[in-house]
Amino acid sequence: MIEQQFDEQLAWQSEKLLFNAFGASLKRKFGGRIQRVSIDAGFTCPNVDGAVTRGGCNFCDNRSFSPSRRVRLKQVSEQLANGIASVTERYSKVSGFIAYFQPATNTYAPVDQLEEVFELALSIDPRVVGLAVGTRPDCAPDSVLELLERLAEKSSVSLEYGMQTIHQPGLDWMNRAHDHASMVNAIDRSRGRGFECCGHVILGIPGETHAMMMETAAEVGRLGFDSIKLHNLYAVQGTPLGEEVLRGEIELMGKEDYVQTVVDFLERIPPETIVERVSGEAPPNYLIEPKWCLEKSAIRLAIEREFVRRGTRQGDHHNPPKVAPSERPRPADETPESIRSQIDRRSRLPVLKMQE
Ligand code: SF4
DSSP, X not given: OHHHHHHHHTHHHHTTOSSOBHHHHHHHHHSSOEEEEEEOOOOOOTTTBSSSOBSOOTTOOGGGGSTTOSSOOOOHHHHHHHHHHHHHHHOSOOOEEEEEEOSSOTTOSOHHHHHHHHHHHHHSOTTEEEEEEEEOTTSOOHHHHHHHHHHHXXXXXXXXXXXXXXXXXXXXXXXXXXXXXXXXXXXXXXXXXXXXXXXXXXXXXXXXXXXHHHHHHHHHHHHTOSEEEEEEOOEETTSHHHHHHHTTOOOOOOHHHHHHHHHHHHHHXXXXXXXXXXXXXXXXXXXXXXXXXXXXXXXXXXXXXXXXXXXXXXXXXXXXXXXXXXXXXXXXXXXXXXXXXXXXXXXXOHXXXXXX
16 A cells, blocks of 8 residues: 555656646545635734734735735635636636645644534535645644545645755844744644645755755655745835845846756655646736746756656655654644634634634
């Protein structure tokens, strides 16, 4: 059974791919094209409301989910219907959809409310085959992981952690207000529960050397993420980072440097790790810099060409950790008390109120 699972994880190699690409892995799993549809359930974030700090990460436009939000919140059913309609307009053959709880911290509510909203998203349209839930490493108490474990018994579930980097100066620079130890604690409690654990990584954080980024790559294998999302640091309007970039205070990574770094990174992660994304994405009228990250297909092509030029593929320079991720013990839950008590005080999620 384990051997069969491993063969499936490495199927991309027999398909002559250069890395374990997400789209192909979804096709293998579901037998057709699967697209994500973003859902805004009206969550906030402990990095914005003061539970850990205020202001949010320097790259995050948290006005989009603050009480003075600019975009009117819609019912989950309406969001799913609109998202599905726009995806099917763009792609002719879509077999199913993943409800992607994307903006803000999507585990930042009492577990009974999380259950209600996740079940709602799974039940509205039979074409919804699963959930993806974006969160911070310090906001995944065991009660939430147990809920996702239950949901994963009947549906595909992915929990997406914003790891970003393993280095504290970079985490501080971004104002993440958590350390890497929280990430280690969260993944060590999440692994092996039947849902997928995805790690989000940012390349090109000011002050991070190539060697430091490669240390983050090694950590992906050490911690045993099932999948990763890679993107370059980019600046959008309405953020502290955007202001600094406009003032010329920050130099962002160039395209060629990024392509080389991504290939170096992918060579160092395990071959079975699914690569969900290889570049950043922002609406053109919202993106400040670098403009090259709008050329999504060109970047992917450049990454594939670089693999071909080197004669390598994902995992070729991966050194397996001394202790396999599956052997790492499950630690005690270290979710900060300030986050737990804020969750307990939280009023009903806006989209659940709308359903009443
Ligand atoms: S933790 Fe996530 S949602 Fe919160 S401010 Fe940072 S990027 Fe935004």
